[in-house]
Amino acid sequence: MVSLIVASRNSPLALRQVEEVFSLLPLIKYRLLPLSSYGDKHKNISLLDAPPPNIFTKELDEILLRRRADAAVHSAKDLPCPLPEGLTVLALLPAANPQDALVSQHNLPLRKLPHGAAVGTSSPLRRQELLSRRPDLQIVALRGNIGERLQKVDSGQLAAIVVAVCALQRLGLSDRITEILPFPTHPLQGHLAVVARTDRPDLRKIFQPLDVRRTWGRAALVGAGPGHPLLLTRQADIYLRQADIIFYDDLARDIAKTYSATKVYVGKRKGRQAYSQETINEKLYQAVKAGRKTVRLKGGDPFIFGRGGEELEYLQQRLVSVAVVPGITAALSAAALAQIPLTKRGQAASVALLSGHPAHKIKVPQTDTLVYYMAGTTLAAVSGKLLRSGLPPPAAAVCVLNASLPAQSIIRTTLRQLPSLKIKDPLILIVRRTAENDAEI
Template identity: 45%
Template sequence: MASELIRVASRTSTLALLQVREFFNAFPGVAYEIIGRPAWGDLRKDISLLDNPPADLFTREQDELVLLGEADIAIHSAKDMPFPLPDGLELIALTEAFDTSDSLVSRDNKTLAELPAGARIATSSPTRKAGLLAIRPELVVAGIRGTIEERIAQIDAGDYDALIVATCALKRLGLMHRVAEVLPFRTHPLQGSLAVVGRKGNPLFSRKEMRDRAEVNFATADARSRYGHVSITGFGPGNPDLLTRRATRALGLADIIFYDDLLDARELHRYTAEKVYVGKRKDRHSHSQEDIHQLMIDAARAGRRVVRLKGGDPMVFAHGGEEALALAQCYIPYEIIPGISTALAVASLTGIPLTHRGLAASVAFVTGHSPQLQLPGTDTVVIYMGAANLRPIATNALAQGRTPETPVLLAAHVSRNNEQRFFTTLGQLASEDNNYPTPLIAVVGKVAGLGAVLPAKSRPTLLVTGTHPGDYDRLGKVIHQPLIELKALDTPPLGELLRHHDWLIFTSRNSVDFFVRALLKEEKTDLRSLAGLRIVSVGRITSRTLLRYGLKPDLQATDESSEGILTLLRHRPAARAVIPRSAIGLPALPEGLRKAGWKITEISLYTNNLPEPTEAIDLTGIDTIVLTSPSCVTNFKKVYGQFPAEKNYLLRGRETEKRFENEKDNTKNYQVKLQLSGHTNTDAAAMAESTRHPLHHQHDSI
């Protein structure tokens, strides 16, 4: 089999033949023959490459040889391939890029900055032309054709002053001495790579055949086998409770997240991935769309699991299609995870349907970027991103025949705690200057008039400041603003330490999680190291967390607090105990045990800090503020400056209550409820107006 020739279709230029040789250098045991044939583009040098030439200009003849069975494979410069490939062909291998840059070749080796105004620069690429004129708009850009050698000869003959050409081509041809400088332009995303194309169904390249014939295993040269994966993911309208389970799973697995403006970046703190902001708002773009494409491509090529996170649904006015196409053209695996589009969310959250029997049988989504927008003739029109142009859009709609009384719903920050709704008409919008908050969505049509019969608010809104917002879902609508961020610290060898102690005392679920993680990181150490130790849990939630790791506490405090543990151990013989905890754990427990004769070793497992950045949010719609630890109390005051007296407060645990008493304004009266072991000493559920179920919580840090 090794003697069987592989027939390779190739163009006949020196560069094309060198590329074939370069590819087969990785397979020295493979015999091959080159079937050389000029491409149509090689023969038709009258066709300008700056004027949208056919996509297969340099691959058509070679691909036809493969489809006809006269060649087994074709080897192309990857950037010359059409996308998608012709029917019947498949990409067998895509090599790592040899060099992705462009270089300047000029007479007298002048750099781009040294070329005089009006100098004629030759290129065969619209992308290169745009990059060049962005830097030197006073230069003259002209098209050029021919092989690399022929193009350089035209420079030397004085036909042009300089030439832009792929650096990889110059390297392969041994012409790097002609480079005046490497240019900073964006280049084709496949530049520098070689593509091996074969006929679909060719048994020579079936997976089994390639496994059995190591010498023809071109898959080993395929860079795609090392690529990561991109999830283009919809975050929904903004409230993280509306995130889909699949999106949550993708975020949890991600290595890097590229996120937009239309979501709250604070909601990403829970995920360990690197986070890169790439948002775009009116007149303020952190990155161009092309930059975003390249960031995703580079991360995926580096083998990373990428989430491209977008507000709403990625395929509704969110550039999701452009990004999917950019990935597909680079043969990067991706998926699209739907999100709840803001138009659908505003309908459900306001109770205003987009379609309604007798009122609206059709709906259209449009963007309001242009003041010349003409609304389509559907019964309902949803306008995205139109805040700046509401007046001219309304004026145009009236001119089209819509009545001034046509109802309009405007909604800003849909689904978030600071959501705002405004009911108006087209006539009012057309006759007044508008200054509505953004991001804004508008619903135009008779259905918006149903706002007059919307149901009253049915559930209270809670601002939860701790790390476990789900604990409070039953009490109402939860807005999560974490005011503590936990990060692991380096610890001494726990296995050795535990051998010299009798008790292990856990004061929170977090202490359990960080302790087990630290223990399992150590070599030759696992949960069997806890054999012989008695375990104390501060309460029900901590005990549940222990059971998740297969650990059953010997004792559990009734009162989930430092005092509860002290009461539990007060009449037991003094012993040696380890207390894993936060670096800012309160001193009451270890000091109380030491006074009782216990030998206590405290281990700081994690830090507890205010997340950065944290900014105050609008508390207008908040009914109850939930402070789950002393740190939350302190950090709330840092962020907000004071505790608003008109709000209800739910405080978790006595230590949190003490901190609140110390830091509140004593000249004001506060509605405060205390949450203790499995219940509240007053009716917190009634205060939250929503549930008859008891609460089961404890301190984040005691």
């Protein structure tokens, strides 16, 4: 019979969570290794002021990495993202009630709390929601285990506290709930997570039946390159052929339509956006949870002005495993197709990839070559910034429109003449800082 050493924080709630996990694995014996986390030892640290992401997990992580324990059980929302190198989540258990609850003196609901009442919370999101409904309230940083938090209400130190419904339910304290609050909550609230070293496939087999992610699909952030199908990578093609659903941007439209998956346009063009970024993030997450092989197809490279980093973080925070497939970014393709070396020995040793939009955020760093994305509607502003930075008016500027596509065109002009161009198509602007290189571009 398998016997494991299982690390846990030593609070009553944490210990109950371990019991909950192993009640689902009756044939697995375990010995508990209770620990005080850094957060448990330092209750003076406010959780409302961006505490370390591993405030409740660091000691348990170290125990695992030192091989003094086989696995650790956590509230999933306490996990840092990403986990320390060498650790992995073996199982994400189904969520208990993910809602928030108000516990108050005299069972007063939120709307009836006295004006200026002191309300305790440990979450910036909860603080925001409280103040959006009752801006008069005094929000107090809440620390301690559930019993200690309830005592602050019972003793009159606080008029009310906000805590997770599942925490009260797990401890048999549901009768303390005054009301369920209609607040958005942490995406992993209510979930428990089992963490172990990555070199323990034997444990993965034990805990996999508990993992809700076994029915999930997979996610991939895929770079479509500049748009020409032959400049798509072979790896990108594999993911696209296997996809059940493709969420694609405007510049990846022609590539997306050649694949048989369900296609969802989520692009932005000329100020018109199909969906907000928050909605796109959630659509990706829900597609994965529905068991679909999900591809987010982005023009160029996912991590160059494509918000791929935001989408990656959003999914990883929800414990979705994400593959990232690089793509040829527009700066490289535009320069190569226009036969402009972005670097050249003895002449250009540094390159900056910059956003040309919005106009008031345009930057001019001290690099030899400057490449501006999304500058079609801000050429005058870019030109003005470059001239004021000291570049001469005759300095060469090259606009590459629709790089790699049949409609590709290249306009070679100067900084002085740049504002006179009237361009509607997507473009890349390339400028060299040194005048002696102007003839090259």
